[in-house]
Amino acid sequence: MVESVGPGRGVGEGASGVERRSLAGVEGVGGVERRLLPAVEGGAGAEGEEVLVGDLVAAALGKGAGRLRRAVGMVEKGEDDAIHQVRVACRRLRSDLKLFRKVLAGDWARDLRTELAYLAASCGEARDLEVIAELVRESATSEDDPDHVATILTTLTVGLERAAAQSAEVVLGDRTALLLDDLEAVVAAPELNKKAARPAVEVLPQLLASAEQTFAAAADQLKPWTEDDDWHEVRLLAKRVRYAANTAASVLGEEAKETAAHAAKYQELLGQHQDHCAAADALSTQARDAADQGDAELLFSLGRLTERHRAARKPLREEFLGLYHRP
Numbered sequence: 001m002v003e004s005v006g007p008g009r010g011v012g013e014g015a016s017g018v019e020r021r022s023l024a025g026v027e028g029v030g031g032v033e034r035r036l037l038p039a040v041e042g043g044a045g046a047e048g049e050e051v052l053v054g055d056l057v058a059a060a061l062g063k064g065a066g067r068l069r070r071a072v073g074m075v076e077k078g079e080d081d082a083i084h085q086v087r088v089a090c091r092r093l094r095s096d097l098k099l100f101r102k103v104l105a106g107d108w109a110r111d112l113r114t115e116l117a118y119l120a121a122s123c124g125e126a127r128d129l130e131v132i133a134e135l136v137r138e139s140a141t142s143e144d145d146p147d148h149v150a151t152i153l154t155t156l157t158v159g160l161e162r163a164a165a166q167s168a169e170v171v172l173g174d175r176t177a178l179l180l181d182d183l184e185a186v187v188a189a190p191e192l193n194k195k196a197a198r199p200a201v202e203v204l205p206q207l208l209a210s211a212e213q214t215f216a217a218a219a220d221q222l223k224p225w226t227e228d229d230d231w232h233e234v235r236l237l238a239k240r241v242r243y244a245a246n247t248a249a250s251v252l253g254e255e256a257k258e259t260a261a262h263a264a265k266y267q268e269l270l271g272q273h274q275d276h277c278a279a280a281d282a283l284s285t286q287a288r289d290a291a292d293q294g295d296a297e298l299l300f301s302l303g304r305l306t307e308r309h310r311a312a313r314k315p316l317r318e319e320f321l322g323l324y325h326r327p
Contacts, residue, residue, distance in 0.1 A: 051251060053203045054196030057100050058187060060247050064093035065183040072180065075171045083123045083167045084130075090120035093183075095243035099207050103195040108186060115179045122170040126163035129156055132279045139279075139308055148301035155286055204248045208256065211237075211244045215263075219324055224317050228277045231317070235270030238263050265323065273316040280309040 068089035074082035094116045097109045133156040140149045170176065195203065215237040222234060245260035287302040 050199045050201070052196060053100070053103050053198055053200045054190070054192050056200045056204075056247075056251065057096075057103060057190055057192065057196065060096045060100070061093070061183070061190060062187045064089065064096055065180070065187050068093060068183070069180055072171055072176060075168055083164060083171070084127045086167075086171055087120050087123040087127055090116040090123075091239070092243055094120075095240050096247055098240065099211065099244045099247060102207065103192055103203070105191045105193040108191055112179075112182065112186065115175070115182075119170065119176060119179065123167045126160060126167045128278055129160040129163055129282070131275055132156060132282050133160060135275055135279045135309070136283070136305065139305070139312075144305065145297070145301050148298050151298065152283070152286060152302065152305070156282065200251045204251055204256075208241075208244050208248050208252070208259065211241045212259065215241050219266075222317075222321065222324075224314070224321070228274075228313075231270060232274050232277070235267060235274055238266040238270060242267055266320065269316055269320045269323070273313055273320070276309040276312040276316070280306050283309065 068086065071082060071085035071089045074085055094113050097104070097113050097116075101109060133153055136149070136152060136156065215234070218230075218234045218237055222231065242260050242263035245256045245263060249256040249260060283302050283306040287299055287306060290299040290302055
């Protein structure tokens, strides 16, 4: 079982922090042989054997751990989009741990989610500034002072370079190395409860429905005037549904794929909305700095760009609500 950790440490002291247990050794699952079968539509393995929930947990975590390790390797090589891929890998793993939480035993999943959240957060500022800079560049028009736009982009780029260096330091640090070791050990023998012995085709619909219901409960509350943070939260829940449906699709087939496709549409719209919100916030910060420096002309340009991004939220909100409430 993974050890709990204090600030600044990994989930456990490498692989030694994990008790290796087979599914047959899980309480309430005696006598069940753990089969890592390739899941296919209908919940059967390649040889016609049922895929157990425990099999799917191990497969999903193994895939996620491999994705994260490859992303860390991209950072080591200085490849483009590497920091973003680390963030995506962390989110996918956290989503799978959330999806399967009712079949996981002990505290190891909670500890892993904490470490994955820390790693993802360490990559957040760099990715956000990259997106904001591109959005500002695309939204600038001939009416904007080109020198002011260049100044704004330079400020964003300097912040991006600083944030990227800090992100890389965390990604390539000891804490991430410990996380990767713990993931490897957990994948080898995740500690599960007796529900893990049930056929995946019986359990997955309930798990996926739970994610959908959480999303719907939050989306139902959205109105055109709802605060930005609430819209962002619904975006994260849509992403969670999409990830969960993609994980379940190997067993549940077309229905789960359709759910993932719908969630992806919602996520895309809400992602654009969040990008404009983040851009407006970043430009507002620069505007305060310009005001402090007494640069009225730059302040005017920043104000106009800020309002442009704030105005872009309205049609995206209307489009989402129209799509979500469509009969």
